[in-house]
């Protein structure tokens with residue numbers, strides 16, 4: 001097959017390599033010339049996916065993958081077009097379709113009759129058909145499900161292990177018509193590894209909602225874990241012991257509580273579901289509970305050591321989760337704001353980010369090798385390196401809040417530093 005992949009980002013490039021590895025002729029399009037040039041040189045522009053470093057040169061040298069900055073050029077010769085260009089939210093969590101709209105208009109320009117277009121970017125329900133399908137039809141003059149075929153298939157992989165996830169998670173596929181769905185199923189069977197389950201759902205809307213349902217489930221589950229943690233803290237119970245014991249019953253799958261929920265997905269996609277739909281009550285409440293965890297944690301610190309006005313407080317880990325160099329929607333920022341509102345002097349440390357990045361993000365960089373005084377330290381991201389932390393090396397440290405319940409209490413007991421986890 002001749003395939004165009006639009007968007008050669010952290011997800012798009014691995015998809016292009018996967019399809020090329022299966023022997024298809026792939027052209028990738030991206031508006032970023034740095035990415036396009038790197039791919040054409042046979043180098044991976046993304047270093048966080050080990051298999052790409054070997055995969056890109058292999059498929060480029062074999063002549064099965066090339067890249068271009070021109071989406072119409074990539075689409076012109078293609079039988080199938082896979083779109084994986086982000087849809088983002090702004091600071092007020094309003095959805096911004098700018099990038100995917102622009103990509104769609106470019107695809108429509110030279111869309112040939114019979115082409116199959118597949119969207120994999122997480123989308124609000126109805127977007128594939130009503131927004132993007134309509135734009136493709138208008139821009140190409142072709143009729144949806146007759147002149148061109150359209151489907152949605154959510155991307156469920158995790159960066160760092162994309163090729164493994166592509167094999168092990170069922171590929172969920174929903175077309176805008178029976179024929180579109182059938183063609184999309186055939187496409188995924190031809191491009192994924194043999195043995196990968198490809199599962200048809202009723203339509204594009206069902207496939208769109210599937211991705212929002214799985215991410216929102218996790219947000220709601222974490223909110224429940226956070227409420228359990230707060231309750232356990234009031235009752236002097238260790239919530240981790242409760243969760244471990246409760247989850248020994250197979251119907252219970254309570255997630256872990258923490259100082260907040262960050263990243264591109266979990267704090268964002270629930271908004272794709274409930275923005276503009278007041279009948280959905282639980283997801284927005286869960287969002288609010290998870291967003292409050294920063295304020296709850298700062299209140300916990302104040303309860304233990306008194307007012308933080310003028311006091312040095314250290315936030316360990318700015319990344320949104322352990323051992324990633326990514327701080328999108330990180331709960332570190334919520335903590336920073338709450339600490340600053342209480343008058344604290346906020347230090348930040350993260351081995352994955354340089355000092356100037358920490359400064360730009362509103363933290364005073366903290367050097368663990370030449371530590372300044374900090375009365376309170378809060379573990380925000382449980383990077384493996386923090387397992388080695390010796391609390392005695394932080395001058396003046398009175399209280400350590402383990403926002404990820406990741407460290408051993410005994411280390412702090414030995415050092416004479418008070419230790420509190422989230423719900424323990």
Ligand SMILES: NC(=O)c1ccc[n+]([C@@H]2O[C@H](COP(=O)([O-])OP(=O)(O)OC[C@H]3O[C@@H](n4cnc5c(N)ncnc54)[C@H](O)[C@@H]3O)[C@@H](O)[C@H]2O)c1
Nearest residue numbers: 007009010011012030031032086087099102103121122155
């Ligand atoms: N990153 C993840 O962990 C993950 C996991 C599952 C699903 N997803 C889905 O994948 C989508 C893409 O994620 P990503 O991590 O690859 O993003 P990314 O930011 O790494 O890559 C997006 C790419 O699209 C390109 N682009 C933007 N506008 C374009 C246009 N008009 N035409 C062509 N290219 C354009 C950008 O230059 C960039 O290279 C997300 O929005 C999400 O829906 C991501």
